[in-house]
Amino acid sequence: MLKLKKLLKTYRTGxxxxxxxxxxxxxxxxxxxxxPSGAGKSTMIRCINRLxxxxxxxxxxxDTELTRLGATALRKARRExxxxxxxxxxxxxxxxxxxxxxxxxxxxGFWRSxxxxxxxxxxxxxxxxxxxxGLLEMADKRADELSGGQRQRVGIxxxxxxxPKVLLVDEPTASLDPKTSRQIMRLICELCAERGLAAIIxxxxxxxxxMFVQRVVGLRFGAIEFDGxxxxxxxxxxxxxxxxxxWEATIAVVEDEDEPEAVV
Amino acid sequence: MSAALQAKVGQQWKRPPFVRNATLxxxxxxxxxxxxxxxxxxxxVNWSRVYEGLDRGARFVLAFTSPDFVSRWTDIRDGMxxxxxxxxxxxxxxxxxxxxxxLGAARNVAPLPIYMICxxxxxxxxxxxxxxxxxxxxxxxxxxxxxxxxTLSFATIGFLSKLLAEDIESMDKVQAEAIRxxxxxxxxxxxxxxxxxxxxxxxxxxxxxxxxxxxxSAILGLVGxxxxxxxxxxxxDRYEYDTAAAIxxxxxxxxxxxxxxxxxxxxxxx
Numbered sequence: 001m002l003k004l005k006k007l008l009k010t011y012r013t014g015x016x017x018x019x020x021x022x023x024x025x026x027x028x029x030x031x032x033x034x035x036p037s038g039a040g041k042s043t044m045i046r047c048i049n050r051l052x053x054x055x056x057x058x059x060x061x062x063d064t065e066l067t068r069l070g071a072t073a074l075r076k077a078r079r080e081x082x083x084x085x086x087x088x089x090x091x092x093x094x095x096x097x098x099x100x101x102x103x104x105x106x107x108x109g110f111w112r113s114x115x116x117x118x119x120x121x122x123x124x125x126x127x128x129x130x131x132x133x134g135l136l137e138m139a140d141k142r143a144d145e146l147s148g149g150q151r152q153r154v155g156i157x158x159x160x161x162x163x164p165k166v167l168l169v170d171e172p173t174a175s176l177d178p179k180t181s182r183q184i185m186r187l188i189c190e191l192c193a194e195r196g197l198a199a200i201i202x203x204x205x206x207x208x209x210x211m212f213v214q215r216v217v218g219l220r221f222g223a224i225e226f227d228g229x230x231x232x233x234x235x236x237x238x239x240x241x242x243x244x245x246x247w248e249a250t251i252a253v254v255e256d257e258d259e260p261e262a263v264v
Numbered sequence: 265m266s267a268a269l270q271a272k273v274g275q276q277w278k279r280p281p282f283v284r285n286a287t288l289x290x291x292x293x294x295x296x297x298x299x300x301x302x303x304x305x306x307x308x309v310n311w312s313r314v315y316e317g318l319d320r321g322a323r324f325v326l327a328f329t330s331p332d333f334v335s336r337w338t339d340i341r342d343g344m345x346x347x348x349x350x351x352x353x354x355x356x357x358x359x360x361x362x363x364x365x366x367l368g369a370a371r372n373v374a375p376l377p378i379y380m381i382c383x384x385x386x387x388x389x390x391x392x393x394x395x396x397x398x399x400x401x402x403x404x405x406x407x408x409x410x411x412x413x414x415t416l417s418f419a420t421i422g423f424l425s426k427l428l429a430e431d432i433e434s435m436d437k438v439q440a441e442a443i444r445x446x447x448x449x450x451x452x453x454x455x456x457x458x459x460x461x462x463x464x465x466x467x468x469x470x471x472x473x474x475x476x477x478x479x480x481s482a483i484l485g486l487v488g489x490x491x492x493x494x495x496x497x498x499x500x501d502r503y504e505y506d507t508a509a510a511i512x513x514x515x516x517x518x519x520x521x522x523x524x525x526x527x528x529x530x531x532x533x534x
Contacts, residue, residue, distance in 0.1 A: 051441055078447035089442035093460040102456050106447025113452050
């Protein structure tokens, strides 16, 4: 489904952010990417949809190799990759609806998007998604009137309305409180399951990752140090990823308690 | 306590000076003060001329107590209408041209060659003062509001493009990045990712420029570029200070109204 081959990124400053990454994500798999700050998690995700240009290597999405695409073909390919951001990255002065519909920009023409005349099917789908995340009444609010958790839900709708094959998720919970973090992670994972979507989720919170995903990849200094089942994350493994610390408290022992899906 | 800390404790702390080298620092300060004193001494004041002029100044100021709106009313009205037409027409054209140039002059939006061209246009427009442009355009197009309209449009481009470009350069990158990640084309990226972020400032600056253009239109008449300035100039030439005062009062009132409106609009678009 998504395959990285010898993906390498060296920034102009000489920093090697990614050192020959090989990774394969099968269809429908949700994968958490963990690692310390500066390990290259963000760079890796951005090299996939080329918000950051990789230095060398290949990225395969289905049968398409992305790193050599021209501008138009890249736009077409980006439509298939939904992205969710750390600080939500909603366009704050646009309404919630405009933010969600902006996920369709790759499919509609220039004038339609300027005049906000999106096809009825797109509008319907936007309402359906907003309803799914419990924000139907917020459609006409401006994005900066929403709380953090609500904004991230809008961010999720914007990614999903692209009808993507894969979700690239960059620290979705980094600016949220613990409870909202869980709700957002659960929502992302549920939606991936509903739609059979593959996802790569960058995440700081190891326990949170273990709670929700099927596979964990640990990145350190731009290289993969761990790749396996979340239960296989032992203190020794975390030490190889993050460096020495007392890890007992970090590893999830709690079962995810079933709180009602409150709208935050 | 470590030795390094021991040495610091009990000592006053001062912010490190901007220029580290003390000799250089004091030379710069001393040199600037000396220059300032010398500069003031070179400005000559002809006190007897000032004494004569006080009289004329007083008459001018006193005219404001008895402004004459009536005797030249048709001239004032025609001049004012011409000024307002010039202002509105030039502001709209200037703003419309400024937006693409402002986009081109923002390094994070435009490729280097376009950036250079647009920055060049901005630099030329800003380097040429309105009066100089107006004199040139009056020479080309003759007396009248056409020269004034073109001058103000030209000046608006330099002002607005530069400030718009700076606002675009300091926008939130991630919001724009998110739009790019959806597969939007460049034009859609601008409309959805960039413009909403700079819109309040663009509107605020546009109204401010409308205000400036109106005030400028009063000056441009002095060099023959039409508008209320021409009427004002005539009033001065005839020593009709009461008519001049009336014109100035109208200009002040209109500028104050514009200021008030711009305050309301800016508060609403934030």
